[in-house]
Structure formats: structure tokens, C-alpha cells
Amino acid sequence: MKPIISKDSTVYFGNECYNALNTYLSSANHSKICILVDNNTHEYCLSLFMSKIEGEYDIEVIEIEAGEIHKNIETCSGVWNALAELGMDRKSLLINLGGGVITDLGGFIACTYKRGINYINIPTSLLAMVDASVGGKTGVDLGNLKNMVGVISESEMVLIDTEYLHTLPINQMCSGFAEILKxxxxxxxxxxxxxxxxxxxxxxxxxxxxxxxxxxxxxxxxxxxxxxxxxxxxxxxxxxxxxxxxxxxxxxxxxxxxxxxxxxxxxxxxxxxxxxxxxxxxxxxxxxxxxxxxxxxxxxxxxxxxxxxxxxxxxxxxxxxxxxxxxxxxxxxxxxxxxxxxxxxxxxxxxxxxxxx
Incomplete structure (x- = not known):
């Protein structure tokens, strides 16, 4: 499938997405790479993703708890501190591997850490593939109020590989289908x-x-x-x-x-x-x-x-x-x-x- 080019980003599909990723990583010369996951994508998706990376890079992994209830400033603060402790600088890259919570929250963290570092979205849920990871909206909830704090800033690229959908329960697949219907x-x-x-x-x-x-x-x-x-x-x-x-x-x-x-x-x-x-x-x-x-x-x-x-x-x-x-x-x-x-x-x-x- 042909890549879809947006204003400042490109969406890649299938195996071609990893060719694009590896070309980007080999030329971008990032000082460090960090992958943000939740406990579900750490268990079910990280190994598949890591198997697609070619070359040797300094890669760290940060895990957060899964679920919308954790999409808040407190979680951001924990990740910001972890990034600082890992020595992530302005030439670092954050890769968000997960559903809509990870891509929304991870994008916001990347846009605000040291006033902005590059990030890549790799959506692993149907909802994130068709909605959350595309279009540059990043942000977190304020208490029970949805997406009240955030910025619009596109990722370097979005990689859509439907192989990750095999890890999803049926209710999560249906959740994404709502946005397709919309x-x-x-x-x-x-x-x-x-x-x-x-x-x-x-x-x-x-x-x-x-x-x-x-x-x-x-x-x-x-x-x-x-x-x-x-x-x-x-x-x-x-x-x-x-x-x-x-x-x-x-x-x-x-x-x-x-x-x-x-x-x-x-x-x-x-x-x-x-x-x-x-x-x-x-x-x-x-x-x-x-x-x-x-x-x-x-x-x-x-x-x-x-x-x-x-x-x-x-x-x-x-x-x-x-x-x-x-x-x-x-x-x-x-x-x-x-x-x-x-x-x-x-x-x-x-x-x-x-x-x-």
C-alpha cells in the first residue's frame, strides 16, 4: 500500500513500514531511543517490534500501566523523570508502541520533554490505527475530563502493521470500529x-x-x-x-x-x-x-x-x-x-x- 503523506508526517503500512523505520533510524543519528509501552504491549507486541529493527542502537524501554485511567499528568511526570534518569537529550527519539492512550500520552510527553523531541507512533489497536495515532493530536485527561491538556504536533512517522491486531480482545477491536463507522x-x-x-x-x-x-x-x-x-x-x-x-x-x-x-x-x-x-x-x-x-x-x-x-x-x-x-x-x-x-x-x-x- 502506498504511504499516506500528511502535512509533517507519513503513514506507512505493512512490511514497508519497517523498511521506512530502518532507513530513518540509520540516517537520523539519534543519541538514544526509548520505547514507551504499557504492560499489555510490553508482553504481546514489543518482541515483534524489536525483531523488525535492523542495526545496533542504544534502546531503553519504559512501561506504564494500561488503561484510560492512567492517561494523566501524573503518568507523564513519571515518564518525564524516567527519560531524564536515562539521559535522554534533545537528540533522542521516543517510540510509542501501543493503543490510543500510549500514542496520545507518548506524543504529549515527546512534545514537552526538553521542549520537544522526535517521536514515532506504532499503533497496536484498531482505534489507534484509524484515529488516535494519525493527525498530530496529543494529550492527556484532566481528572475525568477527556484530552483537556495537550498539543497538536505530528510524529516523524506512523507505522501501521495489522499483525499487532491479533493480540487484541474482541471488545478492543469493536472499539476501534466505532471510529471507522464515524x-x-x-x-x-x-x-x-x-x-x-x-x-x-x-x-x-x-x-x-x-x-x-x-x-x-x-x-x-x-x-x-x-x-x-x-x-x-x-x-x-x-x-x-x-x-x-x-x-x-x-x-x-x-x-x-x-x-x-x-x-x-x-x-x-x-x-x-x-x-x-x-x-x-x-x-x-x-x-x-x-x-x-x-x-x-x-x-x-x-x-x-x-x-x-x-x-x-x-x-x-x-x-x-x-x-x-x-x-x-x-x-x-x-x-x-x-x-x-x-x-x-x-x-x-x-x-x-x-x-x-
Missing amino acids: HGLIQDRQYWNTISDLSQLQLEDLDIMIYDSVVIKNNIVKKDPTEQNIRKYLNFGHTLGHAIESFYLTHPEKPTLLHGEAIAIGMIMESFLSTEVSSLTKDELEEITTIILATFSKIDIDPEDYKAIIELLVYDKKNENGNVYFVLLNTIGEAKYNCTVPEELVFKAFDYYASIQ
């Missing part, structure tokens, strides 16, 4: 049609699906790298999805929700809002709901929690001048941004989701 909904009706029927997809189709999804995201990001306008499309499902995810993160008595599971709920609710204040049809809403729930189990959200979740919307990063902004659909494959929605309709969106049989 790309079809906001940008490409034909792509949505292709990915909507998983029963027709073969394993070898996964590489093409990921490639096409990255193309969609990259085309948007290249036109609007700092999210001033159309990059906001990529937040479809995330206004309510992030609020739900944040609420569940801080209520351990609730079911654990992966990012994609929360975004799937958000996409259904925001599709409902699209029928109320935009031009999405009821038939399209039913189609979206059916397709999403064919992959994601419906979650019971206690009506007593609606208000607390809605109150979290004020912290959404898209907000301006005190307004809560949504990305909504005109139709499947066409979105619009900076949409305001009356609060009573947001409550109705929760009721719609609850009413689904």
Missing part, C-alpha cells in the same frame, strides 16, 4: 455502505478498510490541521460520547466503557439530534442505529444520570463563548459543525437511546 458517516456514503455489513467482510479486507479510513481522516486534517473548521467533523459522536465516557470513568460502580463504546452511544444520540435540528431523515437514523447496535451492545444508562452527564458537556473542547457545539449530520456522508442544540432535545436524545429495542 468516518463513513461524516464523509463518505459509499464507504459507510461498504463497512456497514461486516458479514461480507473478509479478514484481508481489514487492511483496505484501515487504509481507506486513514485516507478520509488525513484528507480532512491536511485541510484544517489545527481544527479551525472542517476538522471538527471528526468530533461527530464525541460531544455526548466523551461526556458519557468521562462520567463512567469516575463512577466505578458503573460498567467499564471503552472509548469506542462510548462514541457509539454518542453517534446514535447525535444522529437523533440530527433529525431534530438538521436534515437527517428518520430512515437514516434507523439505519445508523441498526448498524451501530449490530456491533455494540446497548448500555443501560440510568435516567437519574442524564443531568450529570449533560453538565459535563460544558467542558467539551469544541465549545466557544459558553456555547456547547455539536457536529451533526445533514445526511449519511455529509456533516456540519458548530451546531447548537436546546438542552431539552439533548434529554430527548437520551430518551431515544433508552427506547431502542
